[in-house]
Amino acid sequence: MKNIVLIGFMGVGKGTVARAMVKIDQKRFAIDTDDLIESFENRKIKEIFENEGEEYFRKLEKRTAKWIQKSVKNSIISTGGGFFKVKNIKKLGTIVLLDAKFEYILGQILSYPNAERKLAKRPLFNDKERARELYDKRRPKYLEVADVVIDIEGKTPQEIAKEILKKVKI
Numbered sequence: 001m002k003n004i005v006l007i008g009f010m011g012v013g014k015g016t017v018a019r020a021m022v023k024i025d026q027k028r029f030a031i032d033t034d035d036l037i038e039s040f041e042n043r044k045i046k047e048i049f050e051n052e053g054e055e056y057f058r059k060l061e062k063r064t065a066k067w068i069q070k071s072v073k074n075s076i077i078s079t080g081g082g083f084f085k086v087k088n089i090k091k092l093g094t095i096v097l098l099d100a101k102f103e104y105i106l107g108q109i110l111s112y113p114n115a116e117r118k119l120a121k122r123p124l125f126n127d128k129e130r131a132r133e134l135y136d137k138r139r140p141k142y143l144e145v146a147d148v149v150i151d152i153e154g155k156t157p158q159e160i161a162k163e164i165l166k167k168v169k170i
Contacts, residue, residue, distance in 0.1 A: 003068075003093025004028075004168055005077045007084045007142055009135050011109040012098045013157060014078035020161035021076045029075045033083050036064050045080075062086050081138070084145050094168050097146035098160065100153050102135045 004021070006014040018030040034045050037060045041048060048057050065086035068077065077092065089095060100108075106128070143149065148167050152160050 003075050005093045005095050008098035010081040011105050016157045017160050018076040018078040020157040033079045094147050096148045097142045098152050104153050
């Protein structure tokens with residue numbers, strides 16, 4: 001069994017959907033690239049961005065992608081918003097884009113009871129206008145990389161998970 005790699009903009013729910021998928025398809029495991037990076041570095045993503053900057057973080061993503069390629073099978077991999085740029089992404093598994101409009105994503109994040117904590121975890125989301133520009137810049141590239149595109153608007157994580165598992169026959 002190959003991996004399923006979830007990509008998409010920050011806050012689109014990749015980790016939540018990955019966990020929902022594992023509940024349905026119990027032959028797979030869920031891993032999160034940001035969690036792996038935090039584990040490898042023994043510190044939080046926010047701290048990495050503050051101390052070393054985005055360029056260093058992108059190098060950590062590349063290193064993590066190489067590790068996944070060698071070491072991870074039969075998994076649902078939720079990725080950070082910029083992880084789609086790693087050169088070997090197509091070798092990691094079937095790439096599934098969780099797609100939604102920027103306004104929808106922002107609305108979802110702001111509707112959470114712990115919205116401030118969710119936003120704090122996403123250093124590139126601190127400035128909403130810059131985040132929108134980043135979304136506009138990244139979305140065509142997400143579409144280019146994706147093997148499967150899932151419109152997530154108005155759907156529960158469980159509905160999205162079922163749709164992915166139905167569309168991705170691996």
